[in-house]
Amino acid sequence: MPEPLLQTVALHGGYGGKPVLQGVDIAVNEGEIVAIIGRNGVGKSTLMKTLIGLLPSQSGSVRVRGQPVDGLSAHRRARLGIGYVPQGRDVFPRMTVLENLLVGQSISGRTLEGKLAEVHHHFPILRERAGQRAGTLSGGQQQQLAIGRVLMGGPSLVLLDEPSEGIQPNIVQSIARIMVDLNAKSGLGVVFVEQNIDMIRAMAQRCYVMDKGRITAALTRADLDDQDRIRSYLSV
Amino acid sequence: MDYAIVVALEMVRAVAWLVLLAAGLAIIFGMMRVINFAHGEFLMLGGYTVVVSTGAGVNEWVAILLLAPLVVGLFGVVVERLVIRQLYGRMLDSLLATWGLSMLMIGGVTLIFGNTVQGVATPFGGVRIGTYQMPIYNFVLIFFAAAILLAVWAVLKFTRAGLIARATMQNPNMAETLGIRTTLVYMATFGIGSAVTGLAGGLLAPVTGVVPAMGASLVGQSFITVITGGAAVITGTLSSATILGTISQGTTFWAGPVYGDAALLVVALILLRILPQGITGRIFKRAL
Numbered sequence: 061m062p063e064p065l066l067q068t069v070a071l072h073g074g075y076g077g078k079p080v081l082q083g084v085d086i087a088v089n090e091g092e093i094v095a096i097i098g099r100n101g102v103g104k105s106t107l108m109k110t111l112i113g114l115l116p117s118q119s120g121s122v123r124v125r126g127q128p129v130d131g132l133s134a135h136r137r138a139r140l141g142i143g144y145v146p147q148g149r150d151v152f153p154r155m156t157v158l159e160n161l162l163v164g165q166s167i168s169g170r171t172l173e174g175k176l177a178e179v180h181h182h183f184p185i186l187r188e189r190a191g192q193r194a195g196t197l198s199g200g201q202q203q204q205l206a207i208g209r210v211l212m213g214g215p216s217l218v219l220l221d222e223p224s225e226g227i228q229p230n231i232v233q234s235i236a237r238i239m240v241d242l243n244a245k246s247g248l249g250v251v252f253v254e255q256n257i258d259m260i261r262a263m264a265q266r267c268y269v270m271d272k273g274r275i276t277a278a279l280t281r282a283d284l285d286d287q288d289r290i291r292s293y294l295s296v
Numbered sequence: 297m298d299y300a301i302v303v304a305l306e307m308v309r310a311v312a313w314l315v316l317l318a319a320g321l322a323i324i325f326g327m328m329r330v331i332n333f334a335h336g337e338f339l340m341l342g343g344y345t346v347v348v349s350t351g352a353g354v355n356e357w358v359a360i361l362l363l364a365p366l367v368v369g370l371f372g373v374v375v376e377r378l379v380i381r382q383l384y385g386r387m388l389d390s391l392l393a394t395w396g397l398s399m400l401m402i403g404g405v406t407l408i409f410g411n412t413v414q415g416v417a418t419p420f421g422g423v424r425i426g427t428y429q430m431p432i433y434n435f436v437l438i439f440f441a442a443a444i445l446l447a448v449w450a451v452l453k454f455t456r457a458g459l460i461a462r463a464t465m466q467n468p469n470m471a472e473t474l475g476i477r478t479t480l481v482y483m484a485t486f487g488i489g490s491a492v493t494g495l496a497g498g499l500l501a502p503v504t505g506v507v508p509a510m511g512a513s514l515v516g517q518s519f520i521t522v523i524t525g526g527a528a529v530i531t532g533t534l535s536s537a538t539i540l541g542t543i544s545q546g547t548t549f550w551a552g553p554v555y556g557d558a559a560l561l562v563v564a565l566i567l568l569r570i571l572p573q574g575i576t577g578r579i580f581k582r583a584l
Contacts, residue, residue, distance in 0.1 A: 112473050138475035150470040152463050162456075163463040166476045213475055 298426025336511020342497020372490020526574020
């Protein structure tokens with residue numbers, strides 16, 4: 061049994077004081093698409109930030125291919141192949157679409173041959189709008205740019221924080237389809253935080269349920285077809 | 297006619313002067329939101345580098361264009377590592393720390409070189425414009441002010457390093473998660489800002505003379521130019537230097553230098569009352 065690509069062990073973390081994360085244990089294998097669902101304020105975004113290293117692990121650990129990365133800053137984790145698309149996208153607003161994509165190549169420090177063409181193939185809008193300032197794109201276009209930007213670095217796993225937030229449904233569906241496609245073709249792993257049932261069902265192969273800073277249930281693909289059960293985890 | 301040419305040239309020189317004083321500070325403030333209160337002393341250090349090295353027989357141009365930026369740039373890197381790095385995101389703390397640094401530098405330089413004005417020979421002579429005489433060195437200042445702005449613009453716009461610097465400036469956390477070592481970007485930015493300040497100090501030395509406390513008289517104009525310009529490094533510096541330089545120099549011709557300095561302050565006050573984020577906070581928002 062190979063080491064999981066990404067794993068947390070009794071992970072505690074948060075913004076100082078009382079930790080938001082109260083012992084999170086998840087394991088994601090190479091090439092999996094895993095959803096983390098739960099109500100607002102249970103610590104999903106905090107978990108994502110702690111995984112990439114924008115927040116420190118207070119105790120427990122985050123492991124990449126079995127190696128603890130808690131002492132590594134975010135850029136070192138990114139260079140281990142972990143991509144991060146934050147809630148709210150965070151495109152660089154005063155840079156063009158193309159420039160945003162080029163920043164995504166900083167991970168390797170060199171130009172990955174054919175990456176730009178690949179990203180443009182998946183997100184044609186990014187080619188059409190190449191010279192436009194990213195801050196003037198619509199929410200859905202910014203989300204595609206943020207995902208395209210992280211793909212430019214050729215990650216093995218992408219962390220998506222609420223990819224459907226504030227985006228019209230047809231774009232949500234197309235983003236879900238592209239992620240599934242990338243996963244099938246190149247084995248890209250995805251961990252995503254989501255409350256949108258359609259997106260969860262369209263993308264996830266399995267699912268963790270989070271509540272009060274802990275993982276309270278692990279769902280299989282079959283469980284995801286039980287709509288009422290999923291709703292009960294998401295609704296207040 | 298000759299008088300009009302002289303007035304126009306003097307106005308351009310005043311703009312160039314402000315650009316030189318402010319460029320390094322604008323890079324550091326615009327990119328890192330750090331207020332370097334020791335900016336005046338960085339200029340002074342550039343000046344002393346020229347005095348000491350020309351005294352040791354180094355060619356004056358080598359001293360001004362090479363040694364001054366090199367020495368002050370390296371000094372900036374050391375300061376960033378030892379002081380600034382500990383205080384990111386704490387603007388007031390970094391302001392106090394660099395203020396302390398400025399006093400330390402004044403004291404140190406006074407201890408070594410004494411509290412006397414050291415002159416540097418002004419290269420070239422003068423040029424006649426009708427009945428008026430103007431130092432050729434003015435054109436050197438104008439040339440380098442333009443060259444600095446152009447170089448910074450080209451680096452930010454066209455190079456990979458510039459791309460990374462702009463990304464870090466707009467959203468450091470996001471840049472970090474894309475694999476950019478932001479601490480290194482900050483160190484390099486502070487070093488480059490310091491080097492530009494060193495170059496400016498070297499260029500100004502023949503005009504101002506060099507004395508340990510010279511920074512105090514220059515730092516005011518530097519800060520006013522940067523704050524009036526706002527966050528955009530190039531457009532901000534250029535627009536505020538143009539407005540402040542022409543108005544203060546125009547007033548100087550009309551009523552004398554004291555009124556010129558006063559006019560600069562009054563215009564800066566009015567501009568900041570109307571545009572609290574600086575010129576580029578409202579206008580040219582998208583420019584570099």
